[in-house]
Amino acid sequence: MKKLGIYIHIPFCIKKCNYCAFLSFPIDENLKREYLKALKKEIMLNENKEYIVDTVFLGGGTPSLLEPKEIDDIIMNLNSYFNISKDAEITMEANPGTLKFENLLGFKEAGINRLSLGVQSLDEDVLSHMGRIHNAEDVYWEYELARKAGFNNINLDLMFSVPNYNIFKIKRTLTRAIKLKPEHISYYGLQLEEGTPYFEQFKKGMFHETDDYMDRRMYHEGSRLLINKGYNRYEISNFSKHGYECKHNLKYWNMDEYLGLGLGSSSFIGGYRLKNAEDINSYINFDKKPIIEKHHNSKNDNVSEAIFTGLRKTEGIEISSVLGSESAFWEYFNNIKDVIWEYEMDGCLIIDQGRIRFTEYGIDISNKILANFV
Amino acid sequence: MDYLKYIRNFSIIAHIDHGKSTLADRLIENTGLVSHRDMKEQLLDNMDLERERGITIKLQTIRLVYQAKDGKEYIFNLIDTPGHVDFNYEVSRSLAACEGAVLVVDASQGVEAQTLANVYLALDENLEILPVLNKIDLPSSRPEEICEEIEEMIGIDTEGAPLVSAKVGTGIDDLLEKIIEAFPAPQGDPDEKLKALIFDSIYDNYKGVVIYTRVFNGKVKKGDIIKLMNKGQTYEVTEVGVCVPSTIPVSELKAGEVGYICGSIKKVADARVGDTITLAKNPTEKPLKGYKKAQSMVFCGIYPAEGEKYENVRDALEKLQVNDAAFNFETETSTALGFGFRCGFLGLLHMEIIVERLEREFNLGVITTSPSVIYKVILNDGQEVMIQNPTNLPNALEIQHIEEPLVKADIMIPKDYVGSIMELCQDRRGTLKHMEYITETRVQLHYEMPLNEVIYDFFDALKSKTRGYGSLDYEFVRYEKSNVIKMDVLLNKELVDAFSMIVHESKAYQRGKFVCEKLKEVIPMHQFEVPIQAAIGQKIIARETVRAYRKDVIAKCYGGDISRKKKLLEKQKEGKKKMRQCGKVEVPQEAFTAVLKFDDDK
Numbered sequence: 001m002k003k004l005g006i007y008i009h010i011p012f013c014i015k016k017c018n019y020c021a022f023l024s025f026p027i028d029e030n031l032k033r034e035y036l037k038a039l040k041k042e043i044m045l046n047e048n049k050e051y052i053v054d055t056v057f058l059g060g061g062t063p064s065l066l067e068p069k070e071i072d073d074i075i076m077n078l079n080s081y082f083n084i085s086k087d088a089e090i091t092m093e094a095n096p097g098t099l100k101f102e103n104l105l106g107f108k109e110a111g112i113n114r115l116s117l118g119v120q121s122l123d124e125d126v127l128s129h130m131g132r133i134h135n136a137e138d139v140y141w142e143y144e145l146a147r148k149a150g151f152n153n154i155n156l157d158l159m160f161s162v163p164n165y166n167i168f169k170i171k172r173t174l175t176r177a178i179k180l181k182p183e184h185i186s187y188y189g190l191q192l193e194e195g196t197p198y199f200e201q202f203k204k205g206m207f208h209e210t211d212d213y214m215d216r217r218m219y220h221e222g223s224r225l226l227i228n229k230g231y232n233r234y235e236i237s238n239f240s241k242h243g244y245e246c247k248h249n250l251k252y253w254n255m256d257e258y259l260g261l262g263l264g265s266s267s268f269i270g271g272y273r274l275k276n277a278e279d280i281n282s283y284i285n286f287d288k289k290p291i292i293e294k295h296h297n298s299k300n301d302n303v304s305e306a307i308f309t310g311l312r313k314t315e316g317i318e319i320s321s322v323l324g325s326e327s328a329f330w331e332y333f334n335n336i337k338d339v340i341w342e343y344e345m346d347g348c349l350i351i352d353q354g355r356i357r358f359t360e361y362g363i364d365i366s367n368k369i370l371a372n373f374v
Numbered sequence: 375m376d377y378l379k380y381i382r383n384f385s386i387i388a389h390i391d392h393g394k395s396t397l398a399d400r401l402i403e404n405t406g407l408v409s410h411r412d413m414k415e416q417l418l419d420n421m422d423l424e425r426e427r428g429i430t431i432k433l434q435t436i437r438l439v440y441q442a443k444d445g446k447e448y449i450f451n452l453i454d455t456p457g458h459v460d461f462n463y464e465v466s467r468s469l470a471a472c473e474g475a476v477l478v479v480d481a482s483q484g485v486e487a488q489t490l491a492n493v494y495l496a497l498d499e500n501l502e503i504l505p506v507l508n509k510i511d512l513p514s515s516r517p518e519e520i521c522e523e524i525e526e527m528i529g530i531d532t533e534g535a536p537l538v539s540a541k542v543g544t545g546i547d548d549l550l551e552k553i554i555e556a557f558p559a560p561q562g563d564p565d566e567k568l569k570a571l572i573f574d575s576i577y578d579n580y581k582g583v584v585i586y587t588r589v590f591n592g593k594v595k596k597g598d599i600i601k602l603m604n605k606g607q608t609y610e611v612t613e614v615g616v617c618v619p620s621t622i623p624v625s626e627l628k629a630g631e632v633g634y635i636c637g638s639i640k641k642v643a644d645a646r647v648g649d650t651i652t653l654a655k656n657p658t659e660k661p662l663k664g665y666k667k668a669q670s671m672v673f674c675g676i677y678p679a680e681g682e683k684y685e686n687v688r689d690a691l692e693k694l695q696v697n698d699a700a701f702n703f704e705t706e707t708s709t710a711l712g713f714g715f716r717c718g719f720l721g722l723l724h725m726e727i728i729v730e731r732l733e734r735e736f737n738l739g740v741i742t743t744s745p746s747v748i749y750k751v752i753l754n755d756g757q758e759v760m761i762q763n764p765t766n767l768p769n770a771l772e773i774q775h776i777e778e779p780l781v782k783a784d785i786m787i788p789k790d791y792v793g794s795i796m797e798l799c800q801d802r803r804g805t806l807k808h809m810e811y812i813t814e815t816r817v818q819l820h821y822e823m824p825l826n827e828v829i830y831d832f833f834d835a836l837k838s839k840t841r842g843y844g845s846l847d848y849e850f851v852r853y854e855k856s857n858v859i860k861m862d863v864l865l866n867k868e869l870v871d872a873f874s875m876i877v878h879e880s881k882a883y884q885r886g887k888f889v890c891e892k893l894k895e896v897i898p899m900h901q902f903e904v905p906i907q908a909a910i911g912q913k914i915i916a917r918e919t920v921r922a923y924r925k926d927v928i929a930k931c932y933g934g935d936i937s938r939k940k941k942l943l944e945k946q947k948e949g950k951k952k953m954r955q956c957g958k959v960e961v962p963q964e965a966f967t968a969v970l971k972f973d974d975d976k
Binding site for chain 2: 252
C-alpha cells in the first residue's frame with residue numbers, strides 16, 4: 001500500500017517570538033475550540049484508506065499548548081478516517097515553558113512518540129532577545145520530564161545567526177544541547193522575515209544582520225561539533241543519531257506524499273501540490289476543503305523538485321532515480337550540463353557513483369546552484 | 375488654374391509639449407472628413423511611442439475640407455512635422471512642401487529654442503508664419519507678454535494672432551479663417567513637366583513604399599512611369615491618392631496638391647525625403663533644391679539580450695530600416711555580447727526611439743552599448759580612418775592624432791540658470807561663442823561643443839538643472855583635433871569590450887571612477903571577489919571591488935511548503951537569465967546602460 005505522511009498545523013502560541021513569521025495567534029479558548037472543530041471536519045473530509053499513514057507531524061504554533069485530551073481526540077480522529085500504521089512516527093512540536101509532567105504523560109498516552117522541542121538557544125541573553133517565553137533552566141527541567149514520561153525520541157530545534165550571538169555562545173549552546181543527548185538536533189540559521197518584530201527592529205537599525213562570514217562560520221563549526229559528537233548530518237539543517245532521522249521531514253526531501261491539515265498547511269498528494277487557507281476565519285468557516293492553491297505538477301515540476309529537495313540531503317540524489325536513467329537525466333539537462341560541470345570543478349558539487357551531492361562549500365551557495373534546475 | 379485658389383498647404387510648428395498635436399486634432403475635428411467618433415486622441419501621432427512621449431517622429435499628412443465663412447469650400451493640406459532636433463532635415467522638407475506655417479506658442483511658457491529653430495527653418499523656405507497662442511485656458515497664461523516676446527525674438531507681427539485652447543477647443547474657428555487669409559494659395563502649372571517633392575515615405579505591407587508628396591508642377595496618375603531624380607530609378611505608379619487620414623485613391627495629383635504615390639518601391643531608403651519625382655518620359659530639367667543624404671551622427675551597438683534570437687533582432691532592424699531612411703545598421707561582434715549590430719542614428723533621441731520600438735513593437739530584449747560619435751583618426755602615415763566603434767580604434771602608437779566632431783549648440787534658458795548651465799557646458803568642454811538676452815528673462819547661449827559630450831547625458835543634465843525649462847538645438851559644424859583616448863573596463867581582470875568608450879583625456883579619471891562605481895552597484899556578488907577596473911592602455915585609472923558572497927542558502931523549508939521554495943528559486947533563475955556572462959562574471963543587462971545615466975550628485 002502507498003504510504004502517506006500527515007502534517008497538522010496548530011496555530012496557537014502563548015506569545016509570538018520576535019523572529020516568527022509562521023501562522024500563529026495568542027491562544028484563546030473560544031478560537032481554539034472552533035479551530036479544533038474545523039480541524040476535525042477537515043480530517044473527515046479527507047478520509048482516505050488507500051494509504052498507510054506512517055508519519056504524523058503536529059506542528060505549530062505550539063501544539064503542546066493543547067490539552068492531552070485534545071491531542072488524543074485528533075489522533076483518534078485520524079485513526080477513524082485513515083489507516084495509521086502501528087509503528088508510525090508521531091511527532092509533536094513542543095515549546096519549553098509549556099510542559100507539565102502529567103501533560104507529557106498524556107501526550108505519550110495519546111500516541112505521540114517523538115517530541116520536537118523548540119529550544120532555539122541555551123543562552124539566556126539570546127533567548128530573551130528572541131522573545132522566547134522560557135529560559136535555559138526550563139529546557140533542562142522539561143527535557144528531563146519528557147524523558148521520565150517515556151519519550152525516547154526527542155529533537156531539539158536550535159537557531160544560529162540570531163542577533164547577539166557570537167561563535168563562542170553558539171558553541172556553548174550546542175555543547176549544552178549535546179550533553180542532553182537528544183536523538184535529533186535541527187540546526188537552523190535565522191531568517192529575517194518581513195512582518196516580524198525582528199524585521200522592524202532591523203529596519204530601524206536596532207541590530208545588524210549577522211554577516212555572511214559569521215553565519216557560515218556558525219553553521220560549519222556548529223556542524224562539525226555535532227558531527228564529532230556522533231550526530232549524522234543527513235540534511236542541510238538536520239542532525240541525528242543513527243536511525244533517528246525524522247521520517248516525516250524526509251518525505252519532503254524524497255518527493256513522498258504528504259497531506260497537510262489545518263491552517264496554511266501544504267500537501268503533496270496524487271500529483272498535486274495544495275495549499276490551505278491562511279486566513280483563520282475562512283479556515284474555521286469552510287464547507288468544502290479549505291484549499292486555496294491547487295497545482296498539478298508537470299513532469300518538469302517533478303524533476304526540478306526532486307532535485308532541489310533531494311540535494312538538501314547529505315547523500316544527495318541518485319541521478320538515475322530522477323528520470324529513469326542517468327543518460328535520460330543528462331539529456332534532459334543538456335543545456336545546463338556545462339554549468340553543473342563547472343560547479344563540480346569549483347568544488348560545489350560532487351558527481352560520483354551515480355549520485356550528485358553538495359560539498360560543504362556547495363551548501364553555502366546551494367540556492368544559486370539549485371536555481372539552475374528549476 | 376482656379377482650383378489652386380481653394381487650397382492651403384501648411385504645417386504646424388511648435389516646441390515639444392506646446393500642444394501641436396492637440397491643435398491638429400481640433401482642426402481635424404472642426405473641418406470635414408473625420409467624424410467625431412473616429413477621433414482618436416492626437417490623430418497625427420500614429421505610433422504608441424509617440425503618443426506616450428508626446429512627440430511626433432513619423433510625419434503624416436492629412437487632407438481637410440473646410441467650409442469657410444465666404445461660402446466656399448477649401449482644401450487644407452496639413453503636413454505634420456517631427457518635433458525634435460534630430461529630425462531637422464525632415465522638418466525642413468516638410469516645410470518645403472508648404473506655403474505657410476502655423477506657429478504654436480505656449481501662452482505661458484513662451485518661445486523656446488526649438489520654436490526658434492523651427493521658425494528659422496520655415497523662414498528659410500519663405501513660408502508665411504501665423505503665430506497662434508495656445509493653452510490660453512491656463513491661469514498662468516500671459517498672451518500679451520508672449521506676443522511681445524514673439525515680435526521681439528522672431529520679428530513677426532502678432533496683430534490678430536488667434537488665441538486658442540486646443541484642449542478645450544476655444545478659438546479654433548477663428549484660426550481656420552485666419553489660415554485662409556494668412557497663407558497664400560499654392561502656385562504651379564499642371565501642364566508643366568512633373569516636379570514633385572518627397573517629404574515623407576512610409577512602408578506599407580501591401581502597397582510597398584508610400585511616398586508622401588507635394589506636386590509643384592505637372593500631374594501624376596496611375597500607370598505613369600516616374601523617376602526619382604537622386605538615383606534615377608524609375609517605377610510604375612500603381613496608385614495615387616490623398617490622406618484623410620486613411621488613404622483614398624484619386625485619379626490624379628496635380629500641381630499645388632498634396633497626396634501620396636505608390637509604385638512597388640521596396641524600401642523607404644529608395645524614396646528618400648527631399649528627392650524630386652518627375653516623369654521618366656518627359657522629365658523636368660532641374661530637381662528641387664535642398665536634397666540631403668541621411669547622415670548618422672550617433673552610433674551604438676545593439677545586441678540581442680540573453681535568450682533573444684539574433685535573427686529576430688536582425689529581422690526587426692530590417693523592418694525598421696525599411697521605414698526609416700535615416701537609420702542604418704551592420705553586423706558586428708563583441709566578445710562580451712556576442713553577435714550583434716552596429717547602428718547609426720541621426721541623434722540620441724532617434725537612437726532611443728529605435729531601441730524602444732524594438733522592445734515594444736517587436737517585443738525584443740536588446741542590450742545597447744555606449745553611444746559613440748564618428749572620430750576621424752589620422753594615422754602616422756597620413757591615412758585617415760573614420761572610427762565609430764571604440765573597439766576598432768587603432769593602436770595608440772599608429773595614431774598621429776584624432777579629430778572629433780564639434781557641434782554648434784544653441785541653448786535657451788531662463789536667466790536664473792545661466793550660471794549653472796555655463797558651468798555644465800564648461801564641464802562638457804564647451805566654448806561659449808556668444809550669449810544674448812532674448813527677452814528680459816530669457817537667455818540664449820551659443821556654444822561650440824564636442825558632439826561626444828552632447829550625446830552622453832547632456833540633454834538630461836540640461837533638463838534637470840533647469841527644471842525642464844532649458845531647451846537645446848544643435849548641428850554639426852566641423853571636425854577638430856582633440857585629445858581623446860580609449861578607456862577600457864576590466865571585470866575580474868578581463869576586458870569587456872562592450873564597455874569601452876572614447877573619452878577626452880581630461881575626463882578619463884572622472885568617467886572611469888563613475889563607471890566603476892556604477893558597475894559596483896549593479897553587478898551582483900559572486901563566489902569570488904570581482905575587481906572592476908577602468909584602464910587606459912595598461913594603466914589602471916580607477917578600481918572598485920564587488921566582494922564575494924559566502925552565503926546563498928535558505929535553511930528553512932517549513933511544513934513541506936515546497937512551492938514557496940520553488941518560487942524563490944524560480945525568481946533567482948529569472949534574475950540569472952537577465953545576466954550576461956563576461957568571462958566568469960555575470961553582468962546584469964542594465965549594467966550596459968547604467969554607465970550612461972546622468973547622476974545628479976555627480
